[in-house]
Amino acid sequence: MMPEELSERKLPEDHEWQITEKVKETHDTYTYTLRPFSASQRFNFSIGQFVTLSAILKRPTASGGVEETTVNRAYSIASSPTRDFIELTIKEEKPYGYINPATGKSDAFAAYFNQQVKIGDRIKLKFNPVKEHFLWKVAAGIEKNVAYWSGANGAQSARCLMQYMEDKKDPEFNLILFYSNTKLSTENADSIIGDVEHHPIDSLNVIYYNWLIDIAKKLKNVKVIFTFTREQEIPTASKDAGIVFRKGRFFLNPDGSSERTLLKYGNNVQTSFNPICGSSAFINGTVRLPDGKINKGKGILQNLMELEGVKPEKTDKEQFYLQQVGAN
Numbered sequence: 001m002m003p004e005e006l007s008e009r010k011l012p013e014d015h016e017w018q019i020t021e022k023v024k025e026t027h028d029t030y031t032y033t034l035r036p037f038s039a040s041q042r043f044n045f046s047i048g049q050f051v052t053l054s055a056i057l058k059r060p061t062a063s064g065g066v067e068e069t070t071v072n073r074a075y076s077i078a079s080s081p082t083r084d085f086i087e088l089t090i091k092e093e094k095p096y097g098y099i100n101p102a103t104g105k106s107d108a109f110a111a112y113f114n115q116q117v118k119i120g121d122r123i124k125l126k127f128n129p130v131k132e133h134f135l136w137k138v139a140a141g142i143e144k145n146v147a148y149w150s151g152a153n154g155a156q157s158a159r160c161l162m163q164y165m166e167d168k169k170d171p172e173f174n175l176i177l178f179y180s181n182t183k184l185s186t187e188n189a190d191s192i193i194g195d196v197e198h199h200p201i202d203s204l205n206v207i208y209y210n211w212l213i214d215i216a217k218k219l220k221n222v223k224v225i226f227t228f229t230r231e232q233e234i235p236t237a238s239k240d241a242g243i244v245f246r247k248g249r250f251f252l253n254p255d256g257s258s259e260r261t262l263l264k265y266g267n268n269v270q271t272s273f274n275p276i277c278g279s280s281a282f283i284n285g286t287v288r289l290p291d292g293k294i295n296k297g298k299g300i301l302q303n304l305m306e307l308e309g310v311k312p313e314k315t316d317k318e319q320f321y322l323q324q325v326g327a328n
Contacts, residue, residue, distance in 0.1 A: 015041045015125045026204045028092040035085045043127045048135025048157045050076045054124035057112040062104035073109045076156040080163035134275050134316040143273035144172045149300045151278020152181045176223045181206045182230045216242035251303040262308045277318040
C-alpha cells in the first residue's frame with residue numbers, strides 16, 4: 001500500500017460507550033454490558049465481528065512503582081446486533097501482579113480491567129469491520145445450518161448468534177455448539193458434578209455454562225455439546241434438554257479410536273457450515289512447546305475434512321481476531 005493510499009484510508013473511529021452492567025461468568029471472567037453514551041456514538045455490526053476496547057489502567061512495574069497507560073485489546077462481540085447494547089466477555093489470562101521479566105512491566109490487561117473498571121465508567125470502542133470474517137456467511141444468511149466448534153475462550157460469537165436466533169425466530173436456523181473445556185469446575189473447588197442444575201459461579205471453569213443450559217432449553221433449534229478433556233466425572237442431562245455432556249477430545253472415542261463427532265450428534269455433514277474459534281492447537285493442532293519447538297498434530301479443521309469429509313468451503317476459522325488479541 002502506497003503512503004498516499006494509507007493516508008486516504010478511513011481508520012476506525014472512537015466511540016464512547018458506558019458500562020451499565022457487570023456479570024460474573026466464572027471465577028476469572030466477567031461479561032460487561034455497554035450502551036452508547038449518545039445516539040451519535042452507536043454503530044452497526046453483524047454476527048462474528050469484534051471491537052477494540054481502550055481503557056486507562058494502572059499496572060505495576062518491576063521497580064515497585066505503578067504505571068498508568070492506555071491499553072487496547074480486541075474482543076469478539078458477545079451480543080446480537082438486534083439489541084441496543086453490546087456485551088463483551090473478558091477473561092483473565094494473566095494474573096493480577098504479573099510482570100513481564102523481559103520488559104519489567106505488566107502486559108496483562110483483563111485482570112486489571114476487571115478490578116479497576118466499574119459500572120458507570122465510559123469506555124472507548126473502535127469497531128473493526130472485516131468484510132469476510134469467520135461468520136460472514138451466517139450473518140449474510142447464506143449458511144443457516146451451523147456447527148460451531150469452540151475452545152474454552154471462543155464461545156463469544158456463538159452466544160451472539162444464539163441471541164440473534166432468539167430474536168429473529170427464523171425456523172431455518174439450526175445451531176449445534178461443540179464446546180471444549182478442560183474441567184467444569186476449578187481445581188480447588190468441591191465436586192459440583194451432578195445433574196444439569198445451575199452451579200455456583202465461583203467454582204465454574206466454563207464461560208456461559210449456566211446461560212447455555214438455559215438457552216438450549218429455551219430454543220429448540222439450539223443444541224450444546226459440552227466436552228471436558230480432563231474431567232473424570234461429568235454431569236447428566238435429560239435427552240430432551242438440547243444438552244449433551246461427554247469426556248475427552250472431539251473426534252476421539254474413549255478407547256482412542258476415531259469417531260465422526262459431527263455425524264454422531266445429528267448435524268447434516270453435507271449441509272453444515274463449520275466455523276471454528278479457539279487456540280491454534282484447537283483449530284489446526286499446532287502447539288508451541290516450552291523449548292520453542294513447534295509440534296504439529298491434528299486440530300478440528302483437519303479432523304472435519306479427513307474424518308467427516310467436510311469440504312473446505314464449509315469451514316472457516318477465527319484468525320484475525322485471535323491475532324489482534326495478543327497476550328492478555
